[in-house]
Amino acid sequence: MKTNFIQRINQIGVPVKDINRAVTFYKALGLPLLFSTETMAFFDCKGTRILLSLPENEGFSHSSSVIYFQVENIRETYEKYKDDGLFFMDEPHIVAKMGRTETWMTFFKDTEGNTHAFISEVEM
Numbered sequence: 001m002k003t004n005f006i007q008r009i010n011q012i013g014v015p016v017k018d019i020n021r022a023v024t025f026y027k028a029l030g031l032p033l034l035f036s037t038e039t040m041a042f043f044d045c046k047g048t049r050i051l052l053s054l055p056e057n058e059g060f061s062h063s064s065s066v067i068y069f070q071v072e073n074i075r076e077t078y079e080k081y082k083d084d085g086l087f088f089m090d091e092p093h094i095v096a097k098m099g100r101t102e103t104w105m106t107f108f109k110d111t112e113g114n115t116h117a118f119i120s121e122v123e124m
Contacts, residue, residue, distance in 0.1 A: 008048075009048055010048065010049065011048065011049040011050070011051055012048065012049070012050050012051065012064075012065070012067060013051045013053060013064065014050060014051065014052050014053070014064040014067070014110075014112070014114055015053060015054075015055050015060055015061060015062065015063070015064055015112070015114075016052045016053065016054060016112040017054075017112050017113075018111070018112070019036070019038070019039060019040070019041060019052065019053075019054055021111045021112070022041070022052045022110065022111055022112050023036060023041045023052065024111075025110050025111040025112075026041075026043050026050065026052065026110070028084060028086075029069070029081075031043040031044065031045055031050065032044045034049070039053060039054045040052060040053040040054070041053075045069070050067070063113060063114050063115070064114045066107075066115055066116055066117055067116045067117070068105070068116070068117045068118075068119045069116065069117070069118050069119065070119055070120070071118045071119070071120050072120065073120065074092045074104045074105075074106060074118055074119070074120035075092055077118050077120075078091065078092050078106050078118065081108070086108050087108060087109045088106055088107065088108045089106075089107040089108060089109065089115070090106055090107055091106060092104050092105070092106040092118075092120075093105065093106070100123055100124045101121050101122065101123055101124070102121070102122045102124060103119065103120075103121050103122075104119065104120045104121075104122060105117050105118065105119050105120075106118050
């Protein structure tokens with residue numbers, strides 16, 4: 001009997017209020033736009049699709065889950081996007097130490113009010 005049905009995350013949906021504004025924002029993060037329509041846009045994040053969409057109905061108009069974008073150097077990433085005008089909720093900070101690895105995060109808002117984060121794991 002097969003017990004491992006889930007293979008990986010294929011797509012993450014992010015509700016938006018203004019599709020054009022949101023597309024501009026996610027392009028500025030450096031994510032490749034796969035394609036878009038009047039109500040949705042698909043981006044690629046290393047094999048995981050990010051779907052930006054206008055809510056089909058009120059039941060889908062809430063904020064999305066937090067997307068944690070893995071980055072190599074969190075301080076450089078923070079400075080680059082801060083200089084570009086991205087609104088950060090905090091500065092890069094350590095959230096966990098596991099053995100010789102430190103996990104760093106910083107949280108930001110997209111143009112639609114969704115909270116996301118950059119995350120970096122640093123070997124000490």
